[in-house]
Amino acid sequence: xxxxxxxxxxxxxxxxxxxxxxxxxxxxxxxxxxxxxxxxxxxxxxxxxxxxxxxxxxxxxxxxxxxxxxxxxxxxxxxxxxxxxxxxxxxxxxxxxxxxxxxxxxxxxxxxxxxxxxxxxxxxxxxxxxxxxxxxxxxxxxxxxxxxxxxxxxxxxxxxxxxxxxxxxxxxxxxxxxxxxxxxxxxxxxxxxxxxxxxxxxxxxxxxxxxxxxxxxxxxxxxxxxxxxxxxxxxx
Amino acid sequence: xxxxxxxxxxxxxxxxxxxxxxxxxxxxxxxxxxxxxxxxxxxxxxxxxxxxxxxxxxxxxxxxxxxxxxxxxxxxxxxxxxxxxxxxxxxxxxxxxxxxxxxxxxxxxxxxxxxxxxxxxxxxxxxxxxxxxxxxxxxxxxxxxxxxxxxxxxxxxxxxxxxxxxxxxxxxxxxxxxxxxxxxxxxxxxxxxxxxxxxxxxxxxxxxxxxxxxxxxxxxxxxxxxxxxxxxxxxxxxxxxxxxxxxxxxxxxxxxxxxxxxxxxxxxxxxxxxxxxxxxxxxxxxxxxxxxxxxxxxxxxxxxxxxxxx
Numbered sequence: 133x134x135x136x137x138x139x140x141x142x143x144x145x146x147x148x149x150x151x152x153x154x155x156x157x158x159x160x161x162x163x164x165x166x167x168x169x170x171x172x173x174x175x176x177x178x179x180x181x182x183x184x185x186x187x188x189x190x191x192x193x194x195x196x197x198x199x200x201x202x203x204x205x206x207x208x209x210x211x212x213x214x215x216x217x218x219x220x221x222x223x224x225x226x227x228x229x230x231x232x233x234x235x236x237x238x239x240x241x242x243x244x245x246x247x248x249x250x251x252x253x254x255x256x257x258x259x260x261x262x263x264x265x266x267x268x269x270x271x272x273x274x275x276x277x278x279x280x281x282x283x284x285x286x287x288x289x290x291x292x293x294x295x296x297x298x299x300x301x302x303x304x305x306x307x308x309x310x311x312x313x314x315x316x317x318x319x320x321x322x323x324x325x326x327x328x329x330x331x332x333x334x335x336x337x338x339x340x341x342x343x344x345x346x347x348x349x350x351x352x353x354x355x356x357x358x359x360x361x362x363x364x365x366x367x368x
Numbered sequence: 369x370x371x372x373x374x375x376x377x378x379x380x381x382x383x384x385x386x387x388x389x390x391x392x393x394x395x396x397x398x399x400x401x402x403x404x405x406x407x408x409x410x411x412x413x414x415x416x417x418x419x420x421x422x423x424x425x426x427x428x429x430x431x432x433x434x435x436x437x438x439x440x441x442x443x444x445x446x447x448x449x450x451x452x453x454x455x456x457x458x459x460x461x462x463x464x465x466x467x468x469x470x471x472x473x474x475x476x477x478x479x480x481x482x483x484x485x486x487x488x489x490x491x492x493x494x495x496x497x498x499x500x501x502x503x504x505x506x507x508x509x510x511x512x513x514x515x516x517x518x519x520x521x522x523x524x525x526x527x528x529x530x531x532x533x534x535x536x537x538x539x540x541x542x543x544x545x546x547x548x549x550x551x552x553x554x555x556x557x558x559x560x561x562x563x564x565x566x567x568x569x570x571x572x573x574x575x576x577x578x579x580x581x582x583x584x585x586x587x588x589x590x591x592x593x594x595x596x597x598x599x600x601x602x603x604x605x606x607x608x609x610x611x612x613x614x615x616x617x618x619x620x621x622x623x624x625x626x627x628x629x630x631x632x633x634x635x636x637x638x639x640x641x642x643x644x645x646x647x648x649x650x651x652x653x654x655x656x657x658x659x660x661x662x663x664x665x666x667x668x669x670x671x672x673x674x675x676x677x678x
Contacts, residue, residue, distance in 0.1 A: 206566075210564065210566070213564035214563070214564045216564065218562045220562060228384075234559070237380065237556070237559070238559055238560065238563055240373060240376045241369070241373050241376065241377055241560050241563065241565065242369075242373065242563060242564075242565075243369060243370040243372060243373045285559070285562075286562070289563065
């Protein structure tokens with residue numbers, strides 16, 4: 133199975149000198165899900181920042197779709213970056229626009245034509261189950277629906293890779309279940325490669341995804357354990 | 369990002385701008401237009417010697433004339449639309465007048481009429497001669513002269529100081545307006561940065577806004593320069609100080625000069641908008657605009673070497 137994301141020998145420390153990653157390895161196969169689990173402060177968002185090249189790690193290699201993103205020219209990375217969808221932990225979509233308006237705004241900014249943007253917006257909202265709310269504003273949505281809409285924003289431009297930071301934060305149990313069901317459905321239908329970060333292994337269980345665990349203060353070299361949840365392994 | 373998408377975002381930016389930003393930008397545009405016109409005038413009117421196109425009409429009295437006759441003529445001429453001011457220079461005053469005036473003016477004095485436009489000289493002179501045969505036209509001086517402001521270094525310093533001061537104020541006002549514009553577009557900026565657009569790309573529509581502000585100021589300055597003869601006729605003081613404007617001789621040069629200065633200013637304002645937007649959007653990151661856990665910069669490799677030595 134071709135590899136979508138491969139991280140090798142990633143090492144870095146916080147400004148206070150606390151090691152966050154120490155020879156960290158990670159591999160996500162194309163069309164699959166992977167869940168990165170860790171407590172707050174263990175570097176989950178930081179890992180996504182590296183993948184988006186918002187920050188550069190002092191040591192390590194990061195390959196996305198067989199391209200070493202740390203060595204790509206800005207122009208080539210920009211083309212690759214458009215194929216990565218990102219759902220951050222905190223985001224405030226445009227409150228003065230409707231759901232469809234938000235999607236059209238993003239798609240038009242990415243050089244889609246007006247007609248194409250409208251059609252894609254409709255299809256995306258249909259894919260995530262929000263087509264009935266396309267003319268509503270974000271303030272009228274429940275927390276789960278708002279998070280599902282953020283997922284729609286990320287996938288509307290048909291990315292090859294989706295990075296989802298802590299999808300179930302600030303959601304209750306039933307809302308989390310609904311969100312993860314939509315995510316699983318979208319991933320399967322579109323054969324998306326998805327990297328999800330989470331504070332608990334329950335997300336990995338719900339998604340049926342293999343799990344990679346981050347620990348603080350120092351990271352041990354990790355083994356990819358698709359069969360067992362990492363928590364059970366590390367509690368031994 | 370294509371030109372089409374930049375223009376789309378430019379349109380959205382204008383639609384989303386808050387009224388407060390519009391007011392500040394309007395003040396900036398007004399000041400910029402005044403500054404552009406002022407600089408164009410200062411450069412042109414300080415350029416060496418200029419042809420004397422005085423709007424003053426001097427009519428010498430050929431004989432001693434009764435005061436009543438002179439007063440009556442002055443009253444009538446004040447009512448003429450071309451005349452701004454009339455005064456009679458007595459023979460004693462004429463003795464101390466400009467040495468270029470002919471000798472005969474000093475014996476009987478002369479009438480000095482300030483006109484709204486130099487082009488009205490001939491018509492008013494003919495009308496006066498028809499009504500009072502004892503008047504004769506004193507030929508206007510020809511040649512090149514220097515204006516009084518060209519001889520005063522202190523005036524230069526004041527004008528230069530004013531122009532520099534207004535220029536800095538214009539830049540500050542525009543920078544503040546673009547800062548507010550960018551701050552009001554943070555949600556849009558965050559959304560588009562997550563989509564993969566860089567801060568510099570996001571700042572391009574702001575450059576267009578800056579260019580637009582500069583161009584509006586330029587158009588205003590050029591239009592006012594083109595209308596200056598019309599305005600000079602309506603504003604006597606302007607015509608008296610700058611008779612070239614009333615004669616329509618300088619308005620083309622001023623328009624061109626103002627257009628060039630305005631275009632340069634537009635480019636500068638566009639660059640200013642770009643810088644303001646890049647600075648505003650650069651702090652947006654994956655963790656969100658105000659997230660407490662926003663990733664900090666990673667230590668450089670020197671820190672790693674230190675740790676490996678421990």
